[in-house]
Amino acid sequence: MAFVTTDGATESTSNPAPSPGGTSREDGGASGTPEGLKKDVLGTASIAFIVVSAAAPLTIIAGIAPLAMSIGGVGTPSAYIIAGLVLALFAVGFMAMTKHVRALGGFYSYISHALGKHAGLGAGLVAVVSYNALQIGLYGLLGVQATGAVAAFTGVDVPWWVFAGIAIGLVYFLGYRGIDVGAKVLVVLLTVETLILLVLAVAVLAAGGASGFTFDSFAPQNVFVPGVAAILGFAFAAFMGFESSALYREEARNPDRTVPRATYIAVGFMAIFYTFSIWILVQAFGSADIVAVAGEHTADLAFVAMQQYVGEWGVALMYVLIVTSVFASQLAFHNAINRYTLSLSRDGVLPARLGTLHPTRLTPYVSGIVQSIVAIIIVGFFAVLGLDPYMQLLIWVNTPGVVGIIMLQTLTSVAVIVFFRRHRELARRWYVVPAAVLATIALLAVTLLVTSTMELLTGSTDVLFNAILVAVTPTVFLVGVIAAAVIKRRRPEVYARIGGITND
16 A cells, blocks of 8 residues: 655555544454545535635624724735735645645644654644634634624623523534535625625725725835734734645545635635725725724724715624624634544544544544533633633633744745655646745744734733743644654654555
8 A cells, every 4th residue: 555654755555544533444443433534525615615714704804904904004905915925825835735745634744744743743733722722712702792793783781601602502513514514604604794895895985985095005105114014913813724725635526626726715815805805994984094093993993884884784784794704713613623633633642532433424523522612611711700702712812823823834834845855856836845935934024023013912011921822832832742752752653643644
């Protein structure tokens, strides 16, 4: 049997590769145990909808962009173009590796194959922690938005944690039903949240904006300024989740084509969508006034624009759609978390039980149960202590996730360079390595910007507190490196499987 080894070379072996459930095909595993996720259920559009939904575009425009504009000013839309271009460069190398490293584990597998198993396991743990942080922190935002929507429509004040608990149950149920079922839900939710912003855009364009249209947002004197550099962290965070496309390779139809296409579509759509939508908000209030208005209406700028240009019905609909936008993001992250957990379980790093697939639905439902329990514990902790769901649950838990994903993107770009320099015969396109080099340099710069301006993400000027949040990612990575060293000494057969061994 041929397989792709951890250094990327193809070798042969008489020993069977581990089954998807974490048991050897040699013994067949438990009777009736399925050997893999559901096959051929995701096309290009489905994967693109899943990964774009993870970014929660409407929530970014309504909840984060106003703060970015109050800092970055008129040039804010250009920050999202810059982020999109850098991540497109990253995607070139990232997708080039998908044809040669076919394991399920995304960042974990790619970094293992190119930079070694120690770095790979560190990356795997960072991925699990980061995606959990992003997903669980959003329950605070969903709770706040849902409470506000219900209060606006009914006058009834429901505790935020009630809606968070309901969302945890629904996210698990849809994840349990199958990735194809979840994808259909995400198609609907992402479509309607996109349409409401297009309605606002048409209304602003029809009215001629506040004082006629300008393209000051893209003028060099408004782009290459300290304010725009300071908000690049916001811009990159807005794309979180697009890289999870590689996790759905096993469930995709013709993955060598669908996964790269979905990834490029996702990056392109988000870059255009964010840039255009934020430019529309600039036009809605005028280039001269946008900084002052965004500073005054940081929490509700999009609602003010909707009220002014569309009317009450648009405001009411946006209240609802922001809740569904956050929910869609949580479902997409839940699916990504389960597939990382499944990958680490297959390789023997995590307990085999976590890799158990449902016998008929072929979903990693056990890892879904565990992830949901972790969410309940963390949400419950914040609720019992009476902590703020937005400023504390969302900000405290989300921030390490943002730092972690940017770190993983940087490491993966380095992995692309090392992999194709080591295996020159596989680099069939000359631009792959140069693109990865440029992406690495840009991502290192973004990492420095994000970590040095952490107070913008956290809203706190406490240096020690911000340092602790930044330290979470390197600490988890170091734990993974140490764990790999221990596994190598005590369980060499498991160490050999780190990063995944897949049929060629």
